[in-house]
Amino acid sequence: MDLVFVDSGQVFTDSLTVAEVFGKQHKDVMRDIRNLECSEEFNQRNFAPIDYTDDRNRTYRKYLIKRDGLAFLVFGYTGSKAAEYKEKYIQAFNSMEEELKKPKALSEREQLIASMKLSLETAEEISHIKSDLDIVKHQVSEELTLNHGQQQTLHHEIKKRVESIKNDYELTKRELYSQIHSHLRRAFAAPKYVFVKRKDFDEALSWVKSWRPLI
Known part of the structure; x- marks a missing residue:
């Protein structure tokens, strides 16, 4: 006979099992539970009345009993087998609670x-x-400036642009270089052409190739 069982993750016995184990009438165990001199809080925490159906499909009442409730209930039970079954109950509760702690x-x-x-x-x-x-x-793309090769290419295009238009304006090469660098810095929000963002490299090349000075 199983002395204890698990319900909703908690270990219980019941008043029917207690009556059978200790050789008592179930009605007497039910009476003992009702007459226990314990607090209402303890009673509600350790004894739960529920209905059950017998073999003849008749409905009766019994109590689900937790470990502390059992200890309180059977404390005064005596007889030749009482001590033995009290010990077996303790072992059964301990064993079942340990089993519940194991990974399922x-x-x-x-x-x-x-x-x-x-x-x-x-x-x-x-x-x-x-x-x-x-x-x-995205952040890296926004922050990275021209690599060395791109800087050289842009510098070459600036020089090439100035050389290609120097005879079209009454400006010196120095003035042309000054203007193209100034305009490039403003157009691409860079303190120097080498600080143009890498993502803007192609646009900067196109800009330089079509640049014209202000006169």
Whole structure:
């Protein structure tokens, strides 16, 4: 006979089992529970009245009993077997409570659900990482200035543009260089041409190739 059982993650015995184990009438155990001199709070926490149906489909009342409630109830029970069964009850409660603490093996369905949940969480994490990377890439793109090769190319185009239009205006080469650099800085919000943003390189080249001075 199982002395204890699990219900909703908690370990119980019941008044029917107590009556059978200690050789008492169930009605007497029920009376003992009702007459216990304990606080109302203790009673409600350790004794839960419920209905059950017997073999003839008749409905009766019994109590679900927790560990502390059992100890309080059977404290005064005596007899040749009373001490033995008190000890067995304690062992049964301890064993069942230890069993509940062990990690529960997942069923195939639970494993599948756990796997799907993990996959969803991983997908969400990857999505967040990609989003963060996109933000970083955008920030880097916004901050990176021309590399050395691009600087040389832009410098060459500036020189080439000045040389190509120097005879079209009554301005010295120095004045042309001064204007093109000044206009380029304003157009691309850069203190010097070497600080033009890398993302604006192609636009800057086109700008230089079509630049004309103010006269």
